[in-house]
Amino acid sequence: MTTTQLIEQIHKKRSFLCIGLDVDLNKIPKHLLEEDDPIFAFNKAIIDATHQLCVAYKPNTAFYEAYGLKGWEALEKTINYLNTNYPEIYTIADAKRGDIGNTSTMYAKAFFEDLGFDSVTVAPYMGKDSVEPFLAFKEKHTILLALTSNQGAFDFQTEIVEGKELYKQVLETSKTWTNSQNLMYVVGATKAEYLGDIRKIIPDSFLLVPGVGAQGGNLQDVCKYGMNDQVGLLINSSRGIIYASQNGDFAQASAEKASELQRQMEAILLQ
Amino acid sequence: MTTTQLIEQIHKKRSFLCIGLDVDLNKIPKHLLEEDDPIFAFNKAIIDATHQLCVAYKPNTAFYEAYGLKGWEALEKTINYLNTNYPEIYTIADAKRGDIGNTSTMYAKAFFEDLGFDSVTVAPYMGKDSVEPFLAFKEKHTILLALTSNQGAFDFQTEIVEGKELYKQVLETSKTWTNSQNLMYVVGATKAEYLGDIRKIIPDSFLLVPGVGAQGGNLQDVCKYGMNDQVGLLINSSRGIIYASQNGDFAQASAEKASELQRQMEAILLQ
DSSP: OOHHHHHHHHHHHTOOEEEEEOOOTTTSOGGGGGSSSHHHHHHHHHHHHHTTTOSEEEEBHHHHHTTHHHHHHHHHHHHHHHHHHOTTSEEEEEEEEOOSHHHHHHHHIIIIIISOOSEEEEOOTTOHHHHHHHHTSTTOEEEEEEEOSSTTHHHHTTSEETTEEHHHHHHHHHTTSTTGGGEEEEEOGGGGGGHHHHHHHOSSSOEEEOOBSTTOBOHHHHHHHHOBTTBOEEEEESHHHHTSOSSTTHHHHHHHHHHHHHHHHHHHHTO | OOHHHHHHHHHHHTOOEEEEEOOOTTTSOGGGGGSSSHHHHHHHHHHHHHTTTOSEEEEBTHHHHTTHHHHHHHHHHHHHHHHHHOTTSEEEEEEEEOOSHHHHHHHHIIIIIISOOSEEEEOOTTOHHHHHHHHTSTTOEEEEEEEOSSTTHHHHTTSEETTEEHHHHHHHHHTTSTTGGGEEEEEOGGGGGGHHHHHHHOSSSOEEEOOBSTTOBOHHHHHHHHOBTTBOEEEEESHHHHTSOSSTTHHHHHHHHHHHHHHHHHHHHTO
16 A cells, blocks of 8 residues: 555544554453454454554564464464455554565565565664665555664663664664655654654654553644644554453444544544 | 573584574475475475584574465474474574564564474564563573674664664663573674674673675684683574575585584584
């Protein structure tokens, strides 16, 4: 999906919500454990109930790999279900990959070609030749970790490098890479006050913003500092939506939580 | 496997060679493509031919994920084959993972528990709470990216942070993390001249050193600057060994290449 098509969807649905599909078998309703594929059954129900309220879904690959082959199969079924039934949905493999050149090409093929995701998250530590293989794919986005939502972000990302924080160095340097127009960036909602400075460096790029909800980030603050004239934000919520209920009404409960966020987003878009 | 057991194996085999199992279906002998599982068939033949010459194997997960479910299945079969038939072998999942706390726990479970690897490579960009979940596993190692073998290492890793290079900051900071005794570090062989400085910061830790062979790193230089009194090195070669021949003799050819490196290592150990 192109950036233009994503923006169209945002305006059509009056939502820039991304729902994180981080499925933990210990947290899903017990009756689903009797299904052949409980992870996919859970995802399908959540997707069917919420797809009109969001523009993107983001499975975090860790939650699938932890269940081995069955997990990987559930990930394949989930992305296939989305691409077949809701092709207007933008899909993000939250994989945080990154390796030397030829190996990054293998990861890019895995997520863009084999699985068919629109985008993948990538870590910047190994530099240009670890990211450019992802950027080479047309109509696919590479979402680079910049300033993450966790406490550990302060260990290295905010350290001062040549007069500015490392994450700013990452933003500036990445702009010089080939096909940098295919970049988006991860900026945690828990760091909303940093968004003003970030927008000075990358005014036009889309930001994937995790950390609203369970992690304590605030939607209004993120939009105040991070929104640009093409919206430029995908706000992710995972646990706050998908685990709204552990009972038979879990899908409906997730839709209600998603709807709350969608209505707040609509109000902001119409301001 | 404990560090002590690994050191015992190194002295017993007079080798600190790690063989990278980065299987690309375009590069393996054509006759293997007729097998049910060409990737596993290739790995099994390479392992059977080389296991006495090396102490470790390192599948890079990208090469398995790129083939989807079949690739993941081949990875499972490979680690199971190693753990069942050659339990004295140290195993490394070269996955370069890293995410926020609860998600890193899922990755750690995937590689340490579900797959049964002895160690996994992890990226440091997200800091302490993204790495400590891996360190919490007993008798498992977390191999942190420090100074990688690629050109992109110079984009951020060697940038000066508070008077020293970022990779040195990573080394020093990581020493303060809980269970840091379970850390090893990735340092590329193409950066051998940096190893002296690195040893001042982490004199006792094991280093996983990729980049000897195809990438141009030199074994003698790596040992001169990087070896400590417990050896402290695992030298990885992937393409230089596993693709020594594309014909019916591929396994024997890989053993010859591995044997060349093993003999050089033996000479260094006996100096």
